[in-house]
Amino acid sequence: MSATPVRRILAVVPLLALLTLSACTANPTLHARRITTAQPTPSAPLPRPSTSPSATAEPAAGSLEWYLSQVPTFPEAPPPQPMQLPATGAAPFWHRLPTDQKVAFITIDDGGLARPPGLIDFIWEARIPVTMFLNSPAAAEHTDYFRQIEAVGGIVENHTITHNSLAGRSYDYQKQEICGAADKLEGLFGKRPTLFRPPFGEHDSTTLKAAHDCGAKAVFHWTETVHEGKVRYQTPEKVVQPGDILLMHFRPALMDDLLAALKAIHRAGLTPALLTEYVR
Structure with missing residues (x-):
């Protein structure tokens, strides 16, 4: 509907x-x-x-009304069950959230590429829960835009300062990239990020230690990518599984990507939810 x-x-x-x-x-x-x-x-x-009868005509393809007409209706997300976070000095690294609850998670990376003009209205009117992993320079340059997404239910999380690969780099370098971005995002949005995604998903044990020391509860990869309206599965199962994390970027076709993600989650009998609600 x-x-x-x-x-x-x-x-x-x-x-x-x-x-x-x-x-x-x-x-x-x-x-x-x-x-x-x-x-x-x-x-x-x-x-x-x-x-004129045209008042009740089908919405034009590509219009906000058309996108909204394509959004499936989902059941309410189940109440989050507390995640068992490790008590060690390193953050866990997850491709998918280890849960059997019928939820999946939509994530958007970077923030410096493109910001479709209808995106905020689409997220708001379709009630799409999105987690944004932002580079701090992009967040600083387009703060008002991301604040608007925050205002309609989005969450801002950490994606480093320079978007360079962290694997193999020193602890001091990685900590500066992660803590520096966390500090900046906290200053811009009034809330310190608690989740982290390393650029390109590349990480090592030092990354997990530095992320933990910068306040991250968990470090995330993904199980599906979405680009130009097509879902690409990264696991043998060609269907979204409970706890799966879908990755897309701030690119021109982001509204198509969001719609494709919603349809894939719906086909799997799941409901989209916010990562932060299920990682506490």
């Missing part, structure tokens, strides 16, 4: 009152929080519209 944008609902409130229709209702599920308009009862039919 497609979402009904909030701005449209506000625009038709006077008409709905005139026609004595019932008030709008909201479904409490993750994606069904999108507001829908109650249907008129048989005893109070709506008059035939005097406007």
